[in-house]
Amino acid sequence: KNEVEQSPQNLTAQEGEFITINCSYSVGISALHWLQQHPGGGIVSLFMLSSGKKKHGRLIATINIQEKHSSLHITASHPRDSAVYICAVRTSSNYKLTFGKGTLLTVNP
């Protein structure tokens, strides 16, 4: 079992829909990251969370430390949101990130 599990693997939505991507992890962490990767592009860091909730524009990320679960929400989705969204954790005793396999989001106009 991977230390970081994401769901769904693939997600197709219509423009304007509310989107949720989930991440569960099995290790103690110091921080959880949500990353975005466009096709052929590099990785952009969206959020770093250690507790609670963060919002940036139409993106919201939440984390429940007790349940070892995080969600990334996109409100009023747009085709330009189409990308792979990756959850990654930095463990309490480490410096490197452990990654989920990513969620491929396609938003159709």
Place this chain on the structure above:
Amino acid sequence: GAGVSQSPSNKVTEKGKDVELRCDPISGHTALYWYRQSLGQGLEFLIYFQGNSAPDKSGLPSDRFSAERTGGSVSTLTIQRTQQEDSAVYLCASSLSQGAYGYTFGSGTRLTVV
């Protein structure tokens, strides 16, 4: 620099040849990481630098892979005698203080071994 710069962005090489991939981190970032993303796979850790030393090389898949960092800045990942299974996107990231304040990723080098 303003971001993490990687070069080349794309590299096609023949099986058996050596390749060098370069990463130029954000100025002042003491920590530097190499990751690999194979087709259909998640990112996997290769090596971590703190300054010029590499306290964790545990992710390097074989002794054909090596990396160095000079001047606490630029890093080079070298793959000797490339094999087709080395084809992947190689990503570099840098951070302050072992990632406590987040990581900045480069755009990656797409390596294709033919």
